[in-house]
Amino acid sequence: MKKIRFTLTYMIYTMKKLSFLQIIAFLLLLTCASCGTQDDLIDQPPYEQPEERPDELPDELPDEQPQPTATFRDAPYLIGCAVVPSLLQNNSKYAGVVQEEMSSITPENALKMGALSRGRGSYFWDDADYLVEYAANNRMRVHGHTLIWHTDLPGWVTGFSGTKEEWIALMQEYIHEVVGRYQGSIASWDVVNEAFNDDGTYRNTIWYENIGEEYIRLAFEFAHEADPTAILFYNDYGMEYSMAKREAICTLVKDLREEGVPVHGIGLQMHIDMYRSASDLKASIQAAADCGVWVHVSEMDVACNPEKKTDFTFTEKIAQQQKDSYQAMSEALLSLPAHQRFGITFWGVCDAHSWLTPAPDAPLPFDSNFEKKPAYEGITGTFDK
Ligand code: XIL
Numbered sequence: 001m002k003k004i005r006f007t008l009t010y011m012i013y014t015m016k017k018l019s020f021l022q023i024i025a026f027l028l029l030l031t032c033a034s035c036g037t038q039d040d041l042i043d044q045p046p047y048e049q050p051e052e053r054p055d056e057l058p059d060e061l062p063d064e065q066p067q068p069t070a071t072f073r074d075a076p077y078l079i080g081c082a083v084v085p086s087l088l089q090n091n092s093k094y095a096g097v098v099q100e101e102m103s104s105i106t107p108e109n110a111l112k113m114g115a116l117s118r119g120r121g122s123y124f125w126d127d128a129d130y131l132v133e134y135a136a137n138n139r140m141r142v143h144g145h146t147l148i149w150h151t152d153l154p155g156w157v158t159g160f161s162g163t164k165e166e167w168i169a170l171m172q173e174y175i176h177e178v179v180g181r182y183q184g185s186i187a188s189w190d191v192v193n194e195a196f197n198d199d200g201t202y203r204n205t206i207w208y209e210n211i212g213e214e215y216i217r218l219a220f221e222f223a224h225e226a227d228p229t230a231i232l233f234y235n236d237y238g239m240e241y242s243m244a245k246r247e248a249i250c251t252l253v254k255d256l257r258e259e260g261v262p263v264h265g266i267g268l269q270m271h272i273d274m275y276r277s278a279s280d281l282k283a284s285i286q287a288a289a290d291c292g293v294w295v296h297v298s299e300m301d302v303a304c305n306p307e308k309k310t311d312f313t314f315t316e317k318i319a320q321q322q323k324d325s326y327q328a329m330s331e332a333l334l335s336l337p338a339h340q341r342f343g344i345t346f347w348g349v350c351d352a353h354s355w356l357t358p359a360p361d362a363p364l365p366f367d368s369n370f371e372k373k374p375a376y377e378g379i380t381g382t383f384d385k
Pocket residue numbers: 108109193269299355
């Protein structure tokens with residue numbers, strides 16, 4: 001009792017010492033501390049009644065995995081595909097995949113000499129123009145494929161007879177016309193395609209026959225004259241399986257560059273099958289990079305039925321093996337310095353439209369219904385490694 005009386009006397013004594021305003025401020029502080037600030041209230045979501053909990057939880061939770069969030073557009077290099085104008089125009093699913101996933105396109109056939117040239121000085125531009133405009137509207141890079149190749153030539157060229165100088169003039173005229181037309185809108189070109197045999201000797205093409213091996217150097221010089229900003233590639237297949245071809249291509253590119261010829265990159269087509277080892281893929285990519293140029297995986301597909309068996313089925317096991325090949329390819333490109341990764345281009349959008357699938361096969365990351373296959377995740381899974 002004595003203690004209580006002492007405490008009360010002490011409180012009255014203390015309050016007498018405080019001013020009226022100090023007491024009000026103290027009371028206000030007490031109130032605010034218990035109710036939060038104005039900002040806290042604004043940030044709070046409206047209160048929701050929790051749903052009634054089921055009495056029992058289901059025995060098994062659905063085993064659906066969360067979808068991977070990365071898309072091809074998130075790649076640390078540009079991913080693209082070969083495209084066909086009529087499919088882009090008439091197939092909305094096809095166009096949807098290209099728009100959502102691709103950062104780069106390569107006309108599959110529209111820029112080949114057989115498609116463009118209708119006679120000397122006469123050209124059919126419609127398809128190529130459409131694709132270039134499409135890419136500009138969708139902020140995509142266009143890779144030009146291909147200027148000088150031994151096949152898909154118009155009749156007037158295969159039937160041409162002339163001196164070496166006349167052949168050079170024909171080639172110069174063609175390259176100037178085509179590259180010049182798309183100066184600034186086609187970023188890069190496969191200037192020469194498939195100039196070597198698998199044993200590393202020069203392929204006996206119409207160009208080689210009439211001009212000699214010099215045709216390669218000249219083609220690059222003509223392309224550079226027509227568009228000095230374009231990135232110029234030598235493109236071929238087989239660097240992953242033929243040491244002789246790998247050696248021949250690297251020697252050509254290094255020699256030309258030493259002579260000051262504008263060769264800026266090597267395109268490795270990579271029409272491979274799922275049995276190709278990851279070390280072969282990596283070694284060929286590294287060999288190209290060792291030439292000090294851009295590296296483009298320019299026409300990739302992974303055949304699952306290279307034997308072309310008529311009773312082929314795309315099983316889960318095959319899907320995984322194919323996924324490993326795509327993953328290894330992306331890892332190989334990512335092992336290069338960023339300034340040498342030109343990108344990966346798939347040769348087609350989905351399995352149904354691949355150049356390989358008159359035979360039963362499933363070579364691309366999207367199936368015939370434009371659904372993502374395990375291969376897709378094989379690639380996207382490498383992005384943050
Ligand atoms: C193929 C196209 O995909 C086919 O549609 C066409 O009928 C023939 O050419 N290497 C190349 C590509 O450089 O141009 C080829 O494209 C595939 C092999």
